[in-house]
Amino acid sequence: MSLEIKIQADLKTAMLCQKIEASLRALRAVKSAILLAKTSGAGGELSADDELKMLQKLVKQRKESIEIYEKQGRG
């Protein structure tokens, strides 16, 4: 196998791993938010509305971070 082909194959695998790692990070954040909401709230299961709000909060937090990073990058 030529080096180029080997590199191409490994690159593909590495990119896939990167994607999986990103999912892992996000899923862990969601899981931790669920646990936190369950223990801090009225207890028991979260309603669909609670779930939606929780997910929106997670997205909002991240978008705010992105905005801060962008500002820092420009400055």
Place this chain on the structure above:
Amino acid sequence: MILQKRKKEEVAVIEKFLPAQMSEEEIRTEVKKIIEATGAKSAAEMEK
């Protein structure tokens, strides 16, 4: 900018669990369709 990239990736994953958000463009198109369908001619016809 690695942190930024990481956060963007996380947002993409989390958003999959949220109901699809319509873009402003899509909302405008939908609203126009509704206005045409109801035949409303002006803002004065609101709440009819």
